[in-house]
Amino acid sequence: MFLRLLFVLLVALNIAVGAWLMLGQDDAHGRSVTDPGVPMLHLLSEQSAAPVAGRPPVASTAPAQAASAAVALETRCLAIGPFGTPQDLRTARGALAGPGVRMRSRQEQATETGAWWVYLPAPGTRAQALALARRLDAAHVGDYFVMSSGDQSNAISLGLFKDPANARKRRDEVAAAGFAAQIQERTEQVPEYWLDLVVADGARLDWRGRVRTAGVGSHSTSCF
Structure with a gap:
């Protein structure tokens, strides 16, 4: 059993x-x-642990944009000048050198008034110019010169003046003697020297307290 x-x-x-x-x-x-x-079927915890197939993760650009904006707010850019000589420029550069300051030098050409010329326009021919000169002698107008070359050939020069007031006085004297004297401004190209600065706002650079060159100013410029 x-x-x-x-x-x-x-x-x-x-x-x-x-x-x-x-x-x-x-x-x-x-x-x-x-x-x-x-x-x-998958649990939610399993899905969050892995990226979606075929879709790479997208990096946010917000931090990079914020950093760029911060850099732009932290600096200011100035052009200081014009300096008349390279030595003045070097002196200013040495006075402004320091932490938080980046500099570059540059030279430009500027047009400035060199003098004021008082003259009688060319009458036409050389013979007419000489006849006009004899009339000046007869009117007791001295200190003149008959131009013989250049773009003002046969004009009669009555003087070249640095001070425009003196030029006007000479023109009026000749006009009172019966001659239509004129004034022409003479210009020339001269070099100018500039100092460009990129300054951190925290540096609080007082450039006017360091640069003693007369006639120098500043304006905003593009950064470099």
Whole structure:
């Protein structure tokens, strides 16, 4: 009786083990826990840990833009000048050198008035110019010169003056003697020297307290 009961128990145990091996191990036999064509579900924690396929992460440009704006607010750019000589420029550069200051020197050409010329326009021919000169002598108008070359050939020069007031006085004297004297402004090209500065706002540079050259000013300029 006991042996028969033991045999039945062993047969039942074998049947149970076989059923578990056949039905309880899906992965071992290549079966999926989902139906064909249905995507696998993932936890939210699993999805946040990995980037979306085919879409690279986008870096924010806000920090870079903020940094650029901060740099623009931290500096100011000035042009100081004009200096009349290179030595004046070098002296100013040495006086302004220091932490937080970047400098560059440059030279430009400027047009300035050199003198005022009083003259009688050329009458036409050389003979007419000489006849006009004899009339000046007769009217006791001296200190003149008949031009013989250049773009003012045959004009009669009555003087070259640095002071415009003196030029007007000479013109009026000759006009009172009966001659239509004129004044022409003479210009020339002269070099000017400038010092460009890029200054950090925190430096608080008082350039006027360091540069003693007369006639020098400043204006805003583009940074470099």
